Amino acid sequence: VxxxxxxxxxxxxxxxxxxxxxxxxxxxxxxxxxxxxxxxxYPLLLEAANQFMRQTPHTVVLVTAxxxxxxxxxxxxxxxxLAATNxxxxxxxxxxxxxxxxxxxxVANRGPFNERVASLxxxxxxxxxxxxxxxxxxxxxxxxxIIFIDRRASGERVALTEWLGLTDFxxxxxxxxxxxxxxxxxxxxxxxxxxxxLAYRHxxxxxxxxxxxxxxxxxxxxxxxxLRIRERIVFRKDAAVNTRAFVDFLRSPAVQExxxxxxxxxxxxxxxxxx
Amino acid sequence: VTLQERARSLLWLVPTIALLIAAAALWTVxxxxxxxxxxxxxxxxxxxxxxxxxERAAAAAHVAxxxxxxxxxxxxxxxxxxxxxxxxxxxxxxxxxxxxxxFDDDEQAAGERLIAAAALMSNQVQQGLCTxxxxxxxxxxxxxxxxxxxxxxxxxxxxxxVGSSSDxxxxxxxxxxxxxxxxxxxxxxxxxxxxxxxxxxxxxxxxQMRVVQAQAAAERAQFFANxxxxxxxxLAAIRGFAINISDxxxxxxxxxxxxxxxxINNILDAAKLEAGAMQLHLESIDVAEVxxxxxxxxxxxxxxxxxxxxxxxxxxxHARGDFVKLQQVITNLMANAIKFTERGRVLVRARRRDDVxxxxxxxxxxxxxxxxxxxxxxxxxxxxxxxxxxxxxxxxGLSIVRGLVERMKGQVTVDSEVGRGSCxxxxxxxxxxxxxxxxxxxx
Numbered sequence: 001v002x003x004x005x006x007x008x009x010x011x012x013x014x015x016x017x018x019x020x021x022x023x024x025x026x027x028x029x030x031x032x033x034x035x036x037x038x039x040x041x042y043p044l045l046l047e048a049a050n051q052f053m054r055q056t057p058h059t060v061v062l063v064t065a066x067x068x069x070x071x072x073x074x075x076x077x078x079x080x081x082l083a084a085t086n087x088x089x090x091x092x093x094x095x096x097x098x099x100x101x102x103x104x105x106x107v108a109n110r111g112p113f114n115e116r117v118a119s120l121x122x123x124x125x126x127x128x129x130x131x132x133x134x135x136x137x138x139x140x141x142x143x144x145x146i147i148f149i150d151r152r153a154s155g156e157r158v159a160l161t162e163w164l165g166l167t168d169f170x171x172x173x174x175x176x177x178x179x180x181x182x183x184x185x186x187x188x189x190x191x192x193x194x195x196x197x198l199a200y201r202h203x204x205x206x207x208x209x210x211x212x213x214x215x216x217x218x219x220x221x222x223x224x225x226x227l228r229i230r231e232r233i234v235f236r237k238d239a240a241v242n243t244r245a246f247v248d249f250l251r252s253p254a255v256q257e258x259x260x261x262x263x264x265x266x267x268x269x270x271x272x273x274x275x
Numbered sequence: 276v277t278l279q280e281r282a283r284s285l286l287w288l289v290p291t292i293a294l295l296i297a298a299a300a301l302w303t304v305x306x307x308x309x310x311x312x313x314x315x316x317x318x319x320x321x322x323x324x325x326x327x328x329x330e331r332a333a334a335a336a337h338v339a340x341x342x343x344x345x346x347x348x349x350x351x352x353x354x355x356x357x358x359x360x361x362x363x364x365x366x367x368x369x370x371x372x373x374x375x376x377x378f379d380d381d382e383q384a385a386g387e388r389l390i391a392a393a394a395l396m397s398n399q400v401q402q403g404l405c406t407x408x409x410x411x412x413x414x415x416x417x418x419x420x421x422x423x424x425x426x427x428x429x430x431x432x433x434x435x436x437v438g439s440s441s442d443x444x445x446x447x448x449x450x451x452x453x454x455x456x457x458x459x460x461x462x463x464x465x466x467x468x469x470x471x472x473x474x475x476x477x478x479x480x481x482x483q484m485r486v487v488q489a490q491a492a493a494e495r496a497q498f499f500a501n502x503x504x505x506x507x508x509x510l511a512a513i514r515g516f517a518i519n520i521s522d523x524x525x526x527x528x529x530x531x532x533x534x535x536x537x538x539i540n541n542i543l544d545a546a547k548l549e550a551g552a553m554q555l556h557l558e559s560i561d562v563a564e565v566x567x568x569x570x571x572x573x574x575x576x577x578x579x580x581x582x583x584x585x586x587x588x589x590x591x592x593h594a595r596g597d598f599v600k601l602q603q604v605i606t607n608l609m610a611n612a613i614k615f616t617e618r619g620r621v622l623v624r625a626r627r628r629d630d631v632x633x634x635x636x637x638x639x640x641x642x643x644x645x646x647x648x649x650x651x652x653x654x655x656x657x658x659x660x661x662x663x664x665x666x667x668x669x670x671x672g673l674s675i676v677r678g679l680v681e682r683m684k685g686q687v688t689v690d691s692e693v694g695r696g697s698c699x700x701x702x703x704x705x706x707x708x709x710x711x712x713x714x715x716x717x718x
Contacts, residue, residue, distance in 0.1 A: 026386045027373035032394075046402045050395055058387060060394040062366065063401065180405050181355045188348045200405065 031242045033061045037071035037084035038155045039179025040102055040197035041231045044255075044263055045084060051259075052249045059242050065179035069153035072234055081243050086155040086229040095239075096232040098268040099250050100260050102197045103215035104156050104227045106208040109192040113144035119209035122164065122226075128193070129160075129169040136191060149185050149194035150174035159229045160195050197229075198264040220266045230268060284477065287470050294466065298459050305448060305455070312445045315378070319438035322375055322382070323431055329368040329393055330427045336361035336400045337420045343404070344413065355404060362400050369393045378437040385430035392423040492550060506539050541671040544603075548678035555597040555682050559706035562592040562601070562625055562632055569605040570623065576610055581618045584609075588625035593706035594632035596683040601703075604679050604687075607672045608636040608699045616640030616696070627705055634701040643691040651689065652677045676701075 035045055042065040049061035067074060071083035076091060089096040106125065108114055113136045120128075120139065127133040128146060136144040148171050151157050161168060175192075177185045183200050186192045198215050201207050207215060210226055219225035233250055235243050249255060256267050339361040343354035372390060377383035396419040403416065513532045518525075547553040570586050577584055594601075605623070612621040619639030626633055643651065652673055680687045680701055691697035 023376050023378075025374060025376045026383065026390060029377075029383055030373065030387050030390050032373065043402065043406050046398045046405075050398050050402075053391055053395055057391070060390055061398075062369075062394055063398055065401075065405075180359060180401060181352075183405055184343075184351055184355045188351050202406070 029058065031059045031240070033059065033081040033243055033246055034079075035061060035063045035082040035084065035246075036065060036067045036074070036080055037082075037234075038068055038086055038231055039065045039151065039182070040086060040104070040156050040199070040229060041084040041099060041233075042179045043197075043199040044100065044231075044259065044265055047259060047263065048250055048255050049246075051254065052246055056242075056245065059245075061246060068155065068179070075234055075236060078236070081235065081239070082246065083234045084231060085234060086159060086231050089232065089234050093237055094234050095237050096234045097247055097251060099231050099233050100256075100265040101220055101228055101230050101268050102199065102265045103220045103225050104159055104195055104229050105198050105201065105215040106210065107186055107194055107196050107200065108206045108208060109147075109186050109189055110204060110206040111144070111190065113142035113191065114139075114206055115141070117141045117206075117208065119212045121211055125210070126164045126166070129164065129166070129171060131171050131173075134173070144191045147189050147192045148174045149177040149182060149189070149192055151177055151179075151182065151194065151196075154179070156195055156197065156229060160227065163227050201264060217261060217264060217266055231265075284473075287466070287473055291466050291470070294459070294462055298455075301455055305451065309445070309448055312441045312448065315441045316438060316445070318376075319378070319434050319441065322377075322434040323438075325368070325372050325375055326389070326427050326431050326434070329365070329372050329389065330424065332361065332364040332368040333393060333396055333420060333423050336365045336396065337416055340400050340403045340416060341413070358400065358404050362397055362404075365393065365397050365400070369397065377433075379433070382430060382433035382437065385426055385433050389423065389426035389430050392419060392426050395419050396423055503539075503543050507536070510536050510539070541675060544675045545671045545678070548675065548682070553678070553682060555600055555679075557595055557597060557683060559593050560596050560598045560601060562594050562634065562703075563588055563590045565598065565601050565605060566623055566625060566634070569602055569609055572606055573609045573613060576613045580613075580616075582613065582616055583620040584613070584623075585620055586623045588623070588634075589627065592625055592627060592632060594703040595706045596685070596703050597679075600679045600683065604676050604701060605634065605636065607676050608701070611672060612636055612638035612640060612697070612699075619696070630705045632703045632705050634703070635698055636701075637696065637698040639696040642693040642695050642697055643689070644693050648689065648691065 033049075035049065042063070045063045049063045052061055053059065067080075071080060072085055072087075072089065072091075072094070074080040075083045076094060084099070085096075106120060108117075117136065117139050124133065124139060128139075128148060133139065134146050136142060136146060139146075150171060175185070175189070177194060182194055182196055183202060183205070186194055186196075187202070187204050198207075198217075198220075209215070213219055213225050215225050215227075220228050233247055235247060259265075260267060336358065339354065339358040343351060343358055346354045369390060372386065372393070375386065377386050396416065399415050399419055403413075510532050514529055514536075518529060544553065566586055566588060570584060574584060609621060609623060616638040617640070621639075622635070622637045624635040624637070677687050680703070683703055685701060685703040687699065687701050689697060689699050
């Protein structure tokens with residue numbers, strides 16, 4: 001009986017004590033930052049996130065560009081860590097940091113029908129978004145209907161609307177595109193035309209000048225290209241340390257001096273890092 | 276059997292209860308460990324499934340991106356949708372993986388590396404989608420996919436190690452449980468055997484005691500019978516010779532022999548009553564005749580005392596009892612009353628009330644204190660400590676009276692007050708079928 005009691009007490013002690021270490025889930029041991037928002041900053045954020053993850057263990061930065069319209073609100077609600085936007089931020093609970101300046105370029109499906117169209121004027125572009133011009137022939141090209149790929153709810157569209165002197169526009173025949181697939185859409189849709197950040201440029205696409213000025217890092221730096229947008233990263237004032245660390249990384253030389261120029265962005269001090 | 280002996284006899288229960296408690300505790304503990312290990316095995320399977328889910332999603336995303344780059348323009352839009360869906364699956368698998376709670380540090384490290392690799396791959400797939408930089412992203416993706424597979428394998432190995440360890444522990448635990456069961460049964464049987472032996476021993480002892488007690492009772496009865504004969508025979512001879520002697524000395528011898536005979540008879544009666552050996556002949560008896568005889572017998576006891584001996588009862592008055600023993604009872608009570616009453620009177624009354632015949636023996640004697648009333652009926656007790664020295668007697672009379680009355684299915688009680696006298700009441704069941712007179716006075 002004594003031995004039985006001793007065994008029971010020992011077993012209870014062992015079971016009761018356990019290993020003394022509280023186990024936590026992987027979600028708790030890995031800090032995950034979620035970033036969403038402006039499509040203009042999307043290519044930069046993806047590359048910057050990958051570089052940041054390589055040098056910061058236990059931190060994961062997941063970037064998407066699917067909630068451009070609601071990203072800032074979601075940051076405020078705590079559902080997102082960071083939001084990218086080119087629109088002003090007024091909520092006092094939020095903090096915003098400039099990341100870069102980029103040209104909002106007119107990019108079109110490359111084809112013989114628009115070989116002779118190198119530039120559009122503000123009036124021509126306005127006529128396109130208002131539906132008054134719907135064929136490349138009206139712009140100096142061949143007969144080919146224009147498929148305008150709109151990007152509703154994006155900050156770039158707001159900037160474009162303001163630059164055109166409109167309050168809004170609505171093209172009935174426009175197709176909707178997202179940041180992730182707009183380049184692909186422009187490549188595959190015959191006669192397609194859209195507005196994207198210069199970072200989306202590709203040899204398979206035709207980049208059009210505005211009022212005769214080519215969009216480039218140089219023209220943005222000189223401020224001669226008329227349609228420029230300033231991209232910001234927004235976060236809560238009470239954001240976690242890792243969130244601020246990623247923001248600091250976006251403003252670090254690794255991004256500002258190397259990555260921006262490489263991807264077609266400019267720093268916000270008026271020129272590219274490497275003019 | 277004293278409380279201590281009773282407690283000692285129940286000592287065997289202590290190890291039994293202790294064993295039961297120990298067994299219950301062991302069952303609880305091993306059951307808990309068993310459940311924990313079983314749930315650990317189930318969780319391990321979930322962990323492996325999550326890793327496989329992530330691997331599948333990553334592979335799908337990888338294939339989708341590669342397929343997109345080799346597609347012609349007409350199929351690229353469709354491939355884009357597939358790639359986006361693959362990314363969505365990859366992110367969902369990533370979230371599922373993040374919910375897991377690793378078993379140990381190895382699995383945690385492998386899990387963290389796997390999540391980082393999957394996150395990197397997710398971003399790279401999206402990069403390939405939005406920038407179409409096929410050459411650069413393809414090599415990055417291939418590298419990421421290889422890294423992801425390495426970490427997935429590492430994590431699966433860690434999880435499986437935990438699983439196989441749990442499996443081995445489960446098998447060991449099952450063996451221990453069987454061993455515990457066997458040990459428990461053996462010890463329980465041992466305790467049961469011990470308890471049975473203890474019980475059998477106790478039964479054997481009590482049977483022996485019963486036999487011994489029966490033998491002792493028989494021997495005692497034989498002893499009293501012998502003693503009765505041996506004592507009475509010489510006394511009868513003494514009395515016989517004393518009667519024939521006419522001088523004072525001879526009367527003294529006869530008186531003392533009579534007293535001695537009374538004492539012996541009392542002792543024998545008390546012994547018979549205690550042993551249950553007293554034989555009574557219960558029948559319808561005439562109480563009036565009993566009282567007449569008693570009064571006549573006790574008249575000589577009054578002697579020179581200024582004491583009136585009176586009787587007061589109805590005639591005829593029938594009760595159910597033993598004629599001789601009732602005489603003995605009433606004579607005893609009257610003799611006591613005369614002995615403890617110096618002056619006044621001793622009154623014997625009798626009456627029938629309903630189915631009971633009541634006989635009262637009242638006196639105006641010294642009375643009995645309340646404290647003494649409590650021990651009055653016990654053998655060898657007299658009312659007051661100094662009574663036996665002053666009045667003599669063995670203190671057996673009243674215990675015999677009570678024993679006899681109770682054997683006749685009656686009851687005897689006493690009311691008394693110190694200095695004013697006592698009243699002893701004998702109640703006997705009335706004889707059936709007799710119509711007695713309520714009261715008669717005589718003196």
